[in-house]
Amino acid sequence: MKKITTLIIAALFGINVSAQKTTKIDVDATKPLVVIQPTMYGIFFEDINFAADGGLYAELIKNRSFEFEYPWMAWKHLPEAETRFNLVNELTIFNNARENAANPRIVRVDKRDATKDIGLQNEGFDGIGIKKGEKYDFSAFARLKKGDISLLVEIVNSKNQIIGSTTVALKNATWTKVEGVITATETDPKCKVNVIFKGGGQLDIDMISLFPQDTWKGRKGGLRKDLVQLLADLKPGFVRFPGGCIVEGRTLAERYQWKKTVGKVENRQQLVNRWNMEFQHRPAPDYYQTFGIGFFEYFQLCEDIGATPLPILSCGLACQFNSSETTPLEELEPFVQDALDLIEFANGGTDTKWGALRAEMGHPAPFNLKAIGVGNEQWGQEYFERYEVFSKAIRAKYPTIKLVSGTGPGSKGEMFEAAEKALTVLKPDLVDEHYYDSPKWFRENAARYDNYDRNRYKIFAGEYAAQSVATVSPDNKNNWECALSEAAFMTGLERNADVVYMTSYAPLFAHVNRWQWTPDLIWFDNLTSFGTANYYVQKLYANNAGTKTISIKSNGQNLIGKNGLYGAASLDEKNNEVILKLVNTSSDKHTIDLNINGLAENAVGKVISMIEKDIKNYNTINEPNKIIPAESEISITKSKANIVLEPYSFKVFRIKK
Structure with a gap:
């Protein structure tokens, strides 16, 4: 009779009794598992969507040296x-x-x-x-x-x-x-x-x-302050630059050549941006690269925000979606030399040619470069042959430099499988995988690396973003469903930190009126900027990574989507804290019966929550705070607590151990 009465009351007041679910979650904070790399969560920068000129680079004059194809443009x-x-x-x-x-x-x-x-x-x-x-x-x-x-x-x-x-x-x-x-x-x-x-x-x-004058760090001719601050707030472990397909160029003549981006700004040679006419839905004939942000400025930015630099260089293949122009193997030496010279520019003493240029530009100390990427999104035998040439030359001269290879533009299918086979033999230190797919794909692939061969190469999830409509669709939005699905996927990346060493969302920046690709992490106009819901998901992961993973289970199983729940857990050994990341992708409210082994009898901490009932909602330039984190406190007695995961919610718990 009592149950019937409850159901009647629930029906009258619109309460979904069947949606009140309870899940038992056990966390073991006494046994650290695998190290989470300091580079785990980082930034991928590419000059797309007017991210550099007209964006991060604070120059306000367009075509300042009259070098556009039509010199009077602007x-x-x-x-x-x-x-x-x-x-x-x-x-x-x-x-x-x-x-x-x-x-x-x-x-x-x-x-x-x-x-x-x-x-x-x-x-x-x-x-x-x-x-x-x-x-x-x-x-x-x-x-x-x-x-x-x-x-x-x-x-x-x-x-x-x-x-x-x-x-x-x-x-x-x-x-x-x-x-x-x-x-x-x-x-x-x-x-x-x-x-x-x-x-x-x-x-x-x-x-x-x-x-x-009010640039980042007050540097004359420097970077836009609010945009760099958004990057610094991410506390990124690395910055991958300068791309992306920018590296490849539509043709080899339009590839990114780092030596043309250093030295005096007035002597840097401009280049048309490869994204200027790529998409019929967003043509931008006035999109050029002045290289006011060149490789020196990228290294300096990394140093400013405490991130490891990861430059990517052309391997002698133009974009295979465009011309696919290929340098013969016997003519590859200048490309390889560019890579060797870049390492000298970053790390060489001031008595070396390129180290002396770095010092002349105002930075006598080395930039402490540790890794370099060979090519971006190339595929096929042409790429693998060229990667091998680079690998032999770089390892012979700089054996401590880590090498990053690509796997092509996708994360599945015949092309990707061929890359896996070839790279298993070539043995790069990290392999760059890209994922642009539906929110559903991200939720369903949270276990992607659970059964990964631990003896193979390590993974760099170098570009990923859930696509609300379809990849390359101009109608994609940075909505909460995409961000929440990425949060679910990232629990699997963190759980497998012994395999996944680096991750970054892409693309990074977009001007609200001058974009070519969407979705993007950070949007801006001429005066203001804002982080998307996806940005805050990335920030919560990067600011709460921890140093080692720990076990988090429900009925002895990983939280990888049952009833819409996902989870990851880690220890922050520096601050003696347990960090939990819990994601509820379902429309149901979940009550969590939480048990954390290894806490003091009375433990306290904080909860950072992102909750949005409308999964199609998103932040805008006029309403930048629709979906942002909120902070509260939590107390845990005798290692146990009952917590609530609201529908469509992402929560991070930091609890003193």
């Missing part, structure tokens, strides 16, 4: 109608290749009538984000050929009103860097910059630049 002449067809005052593109072959184009300014001002206006990257009260550094390289010309530099808002300006005098007949500072009087995400030429004479100008 620039407008002022006054537009008069200047374009004026024989008295002219702005022309002048080829200066004899003096600077890497950066040949400059603007020649002829002012024959000093009473009429002419100039240039730059549109920036989807506009220029300016903040009230902030200072901005203007600079340019100029030489005054004759006469008397000065620069009036103006920031104009979206209403074409001037909100800051500076005047820069020009005196030298040789190339000189000229500078000025502008203080903004207004905040506007859609500003433009005017450079007005005052006076008369002839002037050459190049590398027109505007940077906020």
